[in-house]
Amino acid sequence: MSRTRQTDNQFTLDLDAPDDTPRQTSQAPELNSLTQLNELLEHWRQAEWIRPLDVAFANLIHSLCKEQGETPEPLVLLLAALASHQVGRGHVCIDLASLLDDADRALAIPPEEGRNGHLSDEQLEVLATLNPAEVLAQVSLSQAMALLENSQAVSDGSHTTPLVLDGTHLYLRRLWRYEQRIAEGIETRLAAQTALENPQGPAAQTLARALDVLFQPQPGVDYQRAACALAARNRFAVITGGPGTGKTTTVVNLLAALQAVATESPDRAGRRFRIRLAAPTGKAAARLNESIGNAVSKLPFTQLPGNVTQEDIPTRVTTLHRLLGSRPDTRQFRHNHDNPLLVDILVIDEASMVDVDLMASVFDALPSHAQLVLLGDKDQLASVDAGAVLGELCQRARKAHYRPQTVKWLNAVSGQSLPDELVDNNGIGLDQAVAMLRKSYRFTEDSGIRQLAEAVNDGTLGANILEQIRTGGFSDVIWLNGHDHRPDPVATLARIARHSVSGSPEAFHNGGNGRIVHGQELSTPTGYRHYLSLIRNHQLGAHSTRAEWDELAREVIGAFNDFQILCALRQGPWGVEGLNELITQQLLAEKLIHSSEGWWYAGRPVLITGNDYNLGLMNGDIGITFRVPWGEPDGERVSLVSRVAFPSGDGTDGIRWISPSRLQQLETVYAMTVHKSQGSEFNHTCLVLPDRMSPVLTRELVYTGITRAKNWFSLITGNPEVLKESTGQQVNRASGLARQLMQR
Numbered sequence: 001m002s003r004t005r006q007t008d009n010q011f012t013l014d015l016d017a018p019d020d021t022p023r024q025t026s027q028a029p030e031l032n033s034l035t036q037l038n039e040l041l042e043h044w045r046q047a048e049w050i051r052p053l054d055v056a057f058a059n060l061i062h063s064l065c066k067e068q069g070e071t072p073e074p075l076v077l078l079l080a081a082l083a084s085h086q087v088g089r090g091h092v093c094i095d096l097a098s099l100l101d102d103a104d105r106a107l108a109i110p111p112e113e114g115r116n117g118h119l120s121d122e123q124l125e126v127l128a129t130l131n132p133a134e135v136l137a138q139v140s141l142s143q144a145m146a147l148l149e150n151s152q153a154v155s156d157g158s159h160t161t162p163l164v165l166d167g168t169h170l171y172l173r174r175l176w177r178y179e180q181r182i183a184e185g186i187e188t189r190l191a192a193q194t195a196l197e198n199p200q201g202p203a204a205q206t207l208a209r210a211l212d213v214l215f216q217p218q219p220g221v222d223y224q225r226a227a228c229a230l231a232a233r234n235r236f237a238v239i240t241g242g243p244g245t246g247k248t249t250t251v252v253n254l255l256a257a258l259q260a261v262a263t264e265s266p267d268r269a270g271r272r273f274r275i276r277l278a279a280p281t282g283k284a285a286a287r288l289n290e291s292i293g294n295a296v297s298k299l300p301f302t303q304l305p306g307n308v309t310q311e312d313i314p315t316r317v318t319t320l321h322r323l324l325g326s327r328p329d330t331r332q333f334r335h336n337h338d339n340p341l342l343v344d345i346l347v348i349d350e351a352s353m354v355d356v357d358l359m360a361s362v363f364d365a366l367p368s369h370a371q372l373v374l375l376g377d378k379d380q381l382a383s384v385d386a387g388a389v390l391g392e393l394c395q396r397a398r399k400a401h402y403r404p405q406t407v408k409w410l411n412a413v414s415g416q417s418l419p420d421e422l423v424d425n426n427g428i429g430l431d432q433a434v435a436m437l438r439k440s441y442r443f444t445e446d447s448g449i450r451q452l453a454e455a456v457n458d459g460t461l462g463a464n465i466l467e468q469i470r471t472g473g474f475s476d477v478i479w480l481n482g483h484d485h486r487p488d489p490v491a492t493l494a495r496i497a498r499h500s501v502s503g504s505p506e507a508f509h510n511g512g513n514g515r516i517v518h519g520q521e522l523s524t525p526t527g528y529r530h531y532l533s534l535i536r537n538h539q540l541g542a543h544s545t546r547a548e549w550d551e552l553a554r555e556v557i558g559a560f561n562d563f564q565i566l567c568a569l570r571q572g573p574w575g576v577e578g579l580n581e582l583i584t585q586q587l588l589a590e591k592l593i594h595s596s597e598g599w600w601y602a603g604r605p606v607l608i609t610g611n612d613y614n615l616g617l618m619n620g621d622i623g624i625t626f627r628v629p630w631g632e633p634d635g636e637r638v639s640l641v642s643r644v645a646f647p648s649g650d651g652t653d654g655i656r657w658i659s660p661s662r663l664q665q666l667e668t669v670y671a672m673t674v675h676k677s678q679g680s681e682f683n684h685t686c687l688v689l690p691d692r693m694s695p696v697l698t699r700e701l702v703y704t705g706i707t708r709a710k711n712w713f714s715l716i717t718g719n720p721e722v723l724k725e726s727t728g729q730q731v732n733r734a735s736g737l738a739r740q741l742m743q744r
């Protein structure tokens, strides 16, 4: 039964429409003609709620429809613009059912930029009076589906249309293709049988012997050992776990075990696997470089089956863009289906940061026989760009859903007996390749960082733990203004400014002195004064060699990494922009930086915000400005010039000195968004939460912020309620990858 009457260019609702009758509001903006649609889109564009790109996409659909002799429905064009808009906000598609059920929620209205000062009152007024949710309140799901299905701009993907409707999910074709390629890449790998399948076969026996050497016996289930076995068995595997649960340790053991299998395998004639290690950002790659190097140096090579040596396990980690061969001015990589990577095993760390576009490119560039292992923390924020690939793949990780055959195989090869609650007769193929590590080795049982992160992640942040962080009940966590129920914004911001300079060691238990972790005494928590003092007090000059400057830069970059202010927002006094300005003023006042040196003063830390292939700098790279005596001499005087020192990012500890004039997209980085901090960790992390709620404040954001702290964590809130409320909101990215893999 049709619930709508459709006329040219308009739709109206049957008055007696039953069940899925949409909400009616008295003054809802109307969408009865293309003229009305154009006006709406124009208002939203001017209000900077939608992008010019989104309007252009709707216009494109309009033209394509007309070319095919179709008079486009305003609703189809509206949904096209919204689908494009949602991609800009990290969604892979729009789920029409959720959109029409609660459009405010699905479209995150009011937007963050509105609440925090970027949008003017007039712009906000436009959104309030022409609220997209009210426009959509007049539309039912069946009506939307019918109009889309009837449009020539939409198909189920089987022929080339700019929009794809898959169930109730509306995609831009490009995004739908990415998801398809990822799903196909995973599926074909999961379906491939490996030599390890038979637990009694020689390959599995070698693996079992290697696992015995690599993992010490321990009471209870050793989830690292089980993860290692599962990942060895499958051409595609995911190892997920919170901070310090041993993802790196496990993957290094995995690579050693696989090389043992390779060297013992008669049909490989001693040939080792070609292994590559990658991470989405330079920072993440550098961090993995360090930890993997440590882990490889501890491997018991002489006891392993076969004759595996240290050279067989790479320790160099590259960025995914470098690995795939990024090229200037195009999103196409050098390596693709026609020019695959020369690799047998690819490991990608910090996979939560990989968006659907990049992940699809990885699958394109992988030869079909190659094994892919993804590592990451499923509970962290999803990628900045569209998708939440790792999160989706790990949706069922906590309960594992291993089939009885998987459990039997695991027992035979790794000796681990998994608890019954992880067994599921109906587990899907993907479940058999996902392993979750469940014990943190980095944080001790009494660590506040661990307990707070767990409570946030489980959604169990209760009065007890809040009271503990307020009252200094943990030696590693402080809530600097936790007792302030109605913090004064001016005083709170001033406090942030002071804290960012000193790190407030006095606020920690015993002044931060004498904390021993894993047998080592920690140095006290610091703020930015620490690294700036190194710059101010160095003794290098015109006589110094480049190697000496490199050494200084390494030391300063390391010291800068000791502390980082993280925040949720970009704009406004509680966002990156406001806080960077605030902290800069404080550092000037304390004479740690000097305005006489101009914008490129010694000590200015900068974050690269867009890939620069010519300079080899990637989005997320951080450099520190130095004043160096390398200018043209001015008579007798040495002339100082500004140079920004960046870690070389090639797996060595080299330094690149770049002239500021060559740097294109960057920002000062005393404060960084939690999003940007993914893949990094800092000795002391301070999380600043704003004075009111925003759609971006979520459980994942707070969890990611807390877990960036290695040893010390401080919290400052513009309003104490925001902490608890944020953990009640979860990121919900519309996407269909998990659904597709469930169906296959």
Ligand SMILES: Nc1ncnc2c1ncn2[C@@H]1O[C@H](COP(=O)(O)OP(=O)(O)OP(=O)(O)O)[C@@H](O)[C@H]1O
Pocket: 224, 241, 242, 243, 244, 245, 246, 247, 248, 249, 250, 291, 441, 442
């Ligand atoms: N089974 C284990 N027994 C003892 N120590 C371990 C074990 N596994 C890991 N560790 C130690 O715990 C620390 C964290 O391990 P690792 O770096 O492998 O974890 P991760 O999950 O990769 O960490 P991150 O969160 O930084 O990615 C390291 O010091 C490592 O040596």
